Amino acid sequence: MEYLLLIYGNESAMLSAPEEASSQRHAAYMAYTEAMKKAGVLRGGNRLRPTSDATTVRAPGGKQSVLNGPFAETKEQLGGYYMIDVPDLDAALAWAKRCPGTAHGSIEVRPVWQM
Amino acid sequence: MARASYGKLVAFLAARTRDVAGAEDALAEAFASALAEWPAKGIPRTPEAWLLTVARRKLIDAARRRQTGEAAAPTLLLLADELADAADGDAPIPDERLRLMFACAHPAIDAGVRAPLVLQAVLGFDAATIGSAFLVSPAAMGQRLVRAKNRIRDAGIPFRVPEREALAERLDAVLEAIYAIFTEGWSDPAGTQARSRELADEGIWLGRLVASLLPQEPEVLGLLSLMLHAHARRDARRGARGEFVPLAAQEPTRWDAALIDEAEGLLMRASRMKAPGRFQLEAAVQSAHAARRRSGRTDWAAIVELYDALLRATGSVVVAINRAVAIAEARGAAEGLAALDALQADARLTQYQPYWAARAALLARRGSAGAAAEAYRRAIGLESDPAVRAFLQRQLSYFT
Numbered sequence: 001m002e003y004l005l006l007i008y009g010n011e012s013a014m015l016s017a018p019e020e021a022s023s024q025r026h027a028a029y030m031a032y033t034e035a036m037k038k039a040g041v042l043r044g045g046n047r048l049r050p051t052s053d054a055t056t057v058r059a060p061g062g063k064q065s066v067l068n069g070p071f072a073e074t075k076e077q078l079g080g081y082y083m084i085d086v087p088d089l090d091a092a093l094a095w096a097k098r099c100p101g102t103a104h105g106s107i108e109v110r111p112v113w114q115m
Numbered sequence: 116m117a118r119a120s121y122g123k124l125v126a127f128l129a130a131r132t133r134d135v136a137g138a139e140d141a142l143a144e145a146f147a148s149a150l151a152e153w154p155a156k157g158i159p160r161t162p163e164a165w166l167l168t169v170a171r172r173k174l175i176d177a178a179r180r181r182q183t184g185e186a187a188a189p190t191l192l193l194l195a196d197e198l199a200d201a202a203d204g205d206a207p208i209p210d211e212r213l214r215l216m217f218a219c220a221h222p223a224i225d226a227g228v229r230a231p232l233v234l235q236a237v238l239g240f241d242a243a244t245i246g247s248a249f250l251v252s253p254a255a256m257g258q259r260l261v262r263a264k265n266r267i268r269d270a271g272i273p274f275r276v277p278e279r280e281a282l283a284e285r286l287d288a289v290l291e292a293i294y295a296i297f298t299e300g301w302s303d304p305a306g307t308q309a310r311s312r313e314l315a316d317e318g319i320w321l322g323r324l325v326a327s328l329l330p331q332e333p334e335v336l337g338l339l340s341l342m343l344h345a346h347a348r349r350d351a352r353r354g355a356r357g358e359f360v361p362l363a364a365q366e367p368t369r370w371d372a373a374l375i376d377e378a379e380g381l382l383m384r385a386s387r388m389k390a391p392g393r394f395q396l397e398a399a400v401q402s403a404h405a406a407r408r409r410s411g412r413t414d415w416a417a418i419v420e421l422y423d424a425l426l427r428a429t430g431s432v433v434v435a436i437n438r439a440v441a442i443a444e445a446r447g448a449a450e451g452l453a454a455l456d457a458l459q460a461d462a463r464l465t466q467y468q469p470y471w472a473a474r475a476a477l478l479a480r481r482g483s484a485g486a487a488a489e490a491y492r493r494a495i496g497l498e499s500d501p502a503v504r505a506f507l508q509r510q511l512s513y514f515t
Contacts, residue, residue, distance in 0.1 A: 001271045088273035089223060111270050 002043065002085050002112035003092040008076040009105030011050050028100035036084065036095065045082035076105050083112070118320075120163055122237040126215035127208055128170055130274040131192045135215075135236050135264040137174060145169040163208055171196065212237055213328045214274040216321075219263075220288040221272045228263045229288065230295035235260055238317055248299045248314055283334070283392075290338045290394060293321045297342050315349070318342055326381075336385035337395030340378040344401035347374035359502040367408035375405050396425045400437075415445035432461055433469065440473050448480040468497035472507060479514070488514040 017025075029047075036042040051070040058065050070077060079101070086092050089109070096107040121142070128138035145166045159165040175193050219232040231249060234240045246256030266272065277285045297318025322339040329335050351369035354360050382398045400421050407413050422438035425431075435458055443451025455474055464470045475490035491511040498504045 003271075087271075088275075089221075089271040090273050090275070090277075092271070093223075 001088065001092075001114070002083060003089075004110045004112060005045075005082040005084065005092070005096050005099060006078060006108040006110060007080045007082075007099065007101040007105065008074075008108065009079050009101055010075065011077045011079065013104065014079070015050065025100060032098060032100055033082075035098070036082065041084045041086050041091075041095065043083040043085050045080070047080040048078060050079075051077045079105070118238060120166075121239045122212050122215070123208055123210055124163065124167055124170065125236055125239075126211035126274075127167065128174065129218075129236070130211040130214050131196070132174060132178075132268075133218075133272070133274065134268045135218075135232075136261065136268075137177065138170070139236070141170040141173040141177070142166065144173050167208060210328065211274065212324065213276055216289050216292075216325070217276055217285060218267055218272050218274045220285070220292050221267070222285075222288065223270055223272055224263055224266065225259075226288075226291075228259045229292040230299075231256060231260060232263050233289075233292050233321065234296060234317070236264075237321065282332075286329075286332060286334060287393070289325065290334060293318055293325065294338060294342070294394075296321065297345075315342075315346060319346060331388070333385040333388040333390045334392040334394045336381045337392060337398045340381040340385065340398035341394055341401055343374045343378035343381070344398060344405060347371040347378065347405070353502065357502060359500070359506040361506070362404060363413075367405075370405070370408060372408070375408070378402070379405070391424070393425065393428050396421055396428065400425075413444070415441055419445050432458065432464070432467070436470055436473050440477070443477050443480065448477045451477045452481060466497060468494050471497060475507075475510070479510070484514045 014022075014025075033042070033045065036045075054068075054070045056067050056069060056071050058067075082095075082099075084092060084095055086095065089111075092109050092111075096102070096109050099107050101107050124142055125135070125138050128141060129135045132138065148169055149162075149166060153159075171193050178193075215236055216233055219236055220229045224232065231245045234245050234248075235242070242257035242260055243253035245260075246253045249256065251259075276282070297315055299314045299318075319339070319342050322335075322342050325335050326339050347370050348362070348365060350371070351365040351367075352360055378398065379402060382395065382402055385395050385398075400418055403414055403418050403421065418441045419438065422434060422441055425434045426438055436455070439451050439454035439458075441451075442454050452474075455470070455477065458464060458470070471490050471494035475487050475494055478487035478490055488511060491507055491514070495504055495507045495511065498507060
């Protein structure tokens with residue numbers, strides 16, 4: 001079953017973190033990604049640019065609107081994602097627990113809709 | 116059909132498809148077929164296998180009709196089973212009920228719906244019956260159950276007995292669900308509400324089932340011991356006129372000695388495994404109370420120690436209240452009240468009858484008549500059981 005691990009965290013805290021904390025986090029993510037690859041579960045993933053670079057498109061009633069910023073102002077913002085392929089929810093949760101993002105944010109585990 | 120068979124068949128089918136509702140429906144259709152055919156053709160030599168074959172056929176047909184990718188893997192498992200059965204048709208159906216219970220009590224399932232799920236999937240109760248036990252409308256309970264079963268299937272909740280590291284924690288959730296079923300049966304210990312009485316029996320039945328499947332797990336034995344102890348006193352909880360009789364006033368001769376003996380045996384086996392836990396501690400408290408049948412007295416100091424450990428393990432408010440009462444018995448009302456006062460910070464207590472009842476009893480013992488009366492009134496206002504209410508009103512009358 002495919003699952004998306006959505007990594008939410010406080011963007012401004014992360015962007016203003018000191019050099020050392022940042023490089024530690026970077027190294028942790030590298031190791032985590034490597035572990036997923038070696039386990040053969042990784043199907044994709046990316047770090048996303050901050051919400052200041054986001055643009056949101058809507059078309060209520062057919063009237064298109066394009067606005068700067070994320071879809072909503074939230075306390076935690078989507079910072080990145082992984083797509084994994086594992087046998088069941090427990091396996092997905094096990095990977096989510098290992099994600100460095102849990103220390104300062106939340107990981108949402110979402111099953112992909114099977115077609 | 117025997118209760119044991121129903122759960123086994125649902126579990127076996129659901130474990131392969133992760134679709135509890137689908138398994139229940141297929142089995143219901145298989146039962147309907149049985150009712151139609153068996154009277155005419157006679158009961159098959161292995162009725163369980165017959166039902167399983169028919170139900171499995173229906174599941175495979177349903178999957179083919181849907182023709183989606185997600186059905187493919189489970190369908191293949193079912194087909195593989197068919198082939199295996201053709202080769203060895205008399206093999207007993209493996210008991211997957213434990214795996215089913217672990218799925219029902221998975222952390223991803225809302226805690227409030229785990230016990231109802233177990234009641235439906237393992238024991239075959241309908242939503243209306245379950246709803247009435249948990250004081251929820253049949254429609255609402257039905258909806259919750261459907262949502263929970265969908266979640267098991269769509270989120271990919273596994274049907275698996277967890278590995279060593281996760282087992283203790285996950286098992287606790289299963290045991291909690293069983294205990295919730297058992298305690299629902301206690302709202303009317305006299306059994307005048309037939310349904311409530313049944314649930315206590317169902318709780319014990321499930322406890323025995325898990326104990327037979329996991330005999331080396333001390334907490335499982337602890338839970339069964341706890342339930343048997345409580346059940347042993349069911350006749351003593353009501354007097355001749357149906358009035359409520361608190362534990363301290365109960366006649367040990369009215370306790371079921373055989374059940375207590377069984378409970379003690381289980382607790383002893385569990386303690387030899389040297390892995391204490393919440394249910395063993397609760398059972399030990401019950402054991403201390405039951406000892407009164409031989410010694411004529413209650414070792415309150417030991418009970419306080421047990422509640423100390425329980426409080427450390429669970430942080431539960433119920434435990435804290437029971438502990439305060441035990442402290443009062445062992446060291447005097449003033450100390451008991453001090454322990455209760457320490458709980459005041461919890462806002463939920465204002466709605467919690469046992470807190471006020473305990474407070475009232477301790478205030479009365481300390482001689483604070485006015486405060487005791489006030490506390491009794493609050494307890495009475497929060498109590499739903501008429502017999503307990505009558506008891507509290509009698510206590511109140513001594514102060515007014």
